[in-house]
Amino acid sequence: MSGDHACAEGSLAAGLGFFAGYPITPSTEIAEHLAIRLSQVGGTFAQMEDELGSMAAIVGASVAGARSMTATSGPGFSLMMENVGLAVMMEVPCVVVNVQRGSPSTGLPTAVGQADVMQARWGSHGDYAIVAYSPASPQEFFDLTLRAFDTADTYRVPVFLMADEVVGHMTERVVIPPASRITRVQRKRLPRLKGNGRFLSFHTNGKDLVPALAHAGEGYRAHFTSLTHDERGYPTNSPDVHDRLVRRLVNKIKLNAGRIVEAEEYRLKDAEVVVVAYGCMSRSARRAVDMAREKGIRAGLLRPVTLWPFPESRLRELDKGKKKKAFVVAELNLGQMAREVERCIGRPPATLTHAGGKVLEPEAVLEVLAEAGR
Amino acid sequence: MSKETVVARHPLDELFRADRFPHILCPGCGIGAAMHCLAQAMTESGIPLDRHVCVSGIGCSSRVPGYLNVDSYHTTHGRSIPFATGLALVRPDLEVTVFAGDGDLFAIGGNHFIHAARRNVDLNVICINNFNYGMTGGQAGPTTPFGAKATTAPFGNWERPFNLPYLASAVGAVFVARWTTLHVRQLKEAVRSVMKKKGFAFIEVLSPCPTGFGRPNGIGDGLEEMELYRERCVVDHKASLPDMDIDLRDKKRPIVLGNFLNLDRPHYQPGKIPQETSHG
């Protein structure tokens, strides 16, 4: 199964109820697959007029109670950023897949890239926090899509799947667990109201920072606005309310990072050179680590599975100890996550970068890591 | 000496979020009257209020859902229609009304409007047309008449405006009407009737914006614009849609109102192939 199809199947396993999208290479197979499959399971597939509409539609579908998703690539991701902000502000769970290609602009539509990873973190305006996963295989694309919906529902936040063209288009064995073995997080819901009671639809108990969600048509008569709003959901111009709201939107992810962050570690135990790579490039890096070990270089791989939140505490831990380790970042952009690694370890790592269009081969990674370890 | 009477209840109390008042609208603005029509239509629709949903974009008109005591979504500028599309597709049992302004629906949201109409999404779209961007202080928009003054058209607007009923009918709306905030009964009736109707219904509501449009264009305050509606409006349900351009400043040109179009066409239900109707 291809990565794109695995993603589509993962969303169905998660109970996807609504998909809206606009065709764009190399993500189109997700939409095509769901166009067939969603109607078979009673869900709704809608092809929209553009990605602005796709993103708005999945937010609307989610407040109506459906698990919802869209899929795109760089150019469409840019258009979606407007209503990613809406989902952040209204705290509406949804999943956005970006199968990255060569960019900027139309770039290399049919070839691989990883240059949207910072846009995933900062692409919409204002201060906010989201969660972004980076799958490295079709199997993981399936697994992480499933998990993305749980994370979105748990934190009432848009969750990104930052795949790349290689992972989206490559075909590998994918094991889909039986439905009975798949568990789903349930959205935290407001208690059903009788009559015309009033409630605080954006109230949190101050501990987990995530308010319960009122779906449309269930008698809550809740107000959702993209404006800064108080606990009732009503607009306000108060700078204090604004600061409290935005701080909570950031903190509900930041303070839960320990629960959200995932990273795979490979041969790191005694590693003196740590390669940081994600998505398709992590597979090249893994081979390079094995090749380095054969040459007697103690290399290991740290593969962020969540790009956001970034596994920064793990990186800092790895950098502790008597002897300073060497760090290498290998990625298909000109050093976006390398900056993040630099922020964590306090010095620039060695880098292997390329603007995209091809995956850098293990030999190239080996060369840089051997040099860095010297 | 008259005696002040305090009424314990108003018939529309349940329709409004009293704790949200006073509203932000200017004196003389027509949006409040249109909101009242929507509230009345909701009450009279026979559909329980818990099943009504109101969605808007950004602008003065788009503040209306926030005052209505129903499930309400005040979304991003121009995106009310696709947001409402997602919502209505997941919960086709809900009555979804989009209430927004001319700039929101036809400039930044124009693409969504034409495609939702083409698909015949089951939405009621009520557009307040006040010929300018009111909230940002009177800039020219997609319905500003040719030659009219606006803060971004200080020498007169050099763009041709949309004729909204003509546009809506051309792109596939199954119900098209135009009323003003003076014609509250007809407006309320039109809104009530589309709540019973499946498919994409469009109602244009001409509304005074004395602050942004009336004053710079010599129309005066809200009352004077209402007076102008009274003098120049002509109800003609069979009017020719291509000939319905509006220019409030042109004293000779009538303002044509009516319920112009009411078709039955299968509404958008993705996953269900509609039976093709004959095109005879």
Next chain:
Amino acid sequence: MVEIRFAGYGGQGIALMGVLTGRAATLFDGKEAVLTQTYGPEARGGASNADVILSDKAIDFPLVTRPNILVAMFQEAYRRFRPDLKAGGVLVLDEALVKPEEKERSFHSIPATRLAEEMGLKIAANVVMLGFFVRITGAVTKRAMEEAIRKTVKPKVVELNLKAFDAGFRWAEKAPVGTK
């Protein structure tokens, strides 16, 4: 680990050759496999290739850079990818569509397209070639490939495809190996 490149032009069913080989290996031979493809903006025509890696353990780097096996069904594909073939690698050609260079010492060729045409199944040339490929290289087992065909192609053309596969497989048995 075996790296295989199937190459031809769009419309020959090159992608299907990769899919069938990968499925045969993973689902029926119990191996690991990864399939990648490169493609241009054209929907039909143009160069097409499907790269498959087969391995007994998990595959890290998913792309084929130096194939051990090159199956070329188009002159341009042969010209373009021949230099990438590993020394000692296996070269498999459609003899009607690819004319090897004079210096080519060892290769296996089959008139796959002609055989398919003779069977009245011109579009099954790729499956004829797969039969030949399986017999020559042993990259996947015959049984696994037949199962993959049964599980992949539309039910009404399963028999036709198995026939095409068999034709290619038998051709290999009688064809002299490494001919020139």
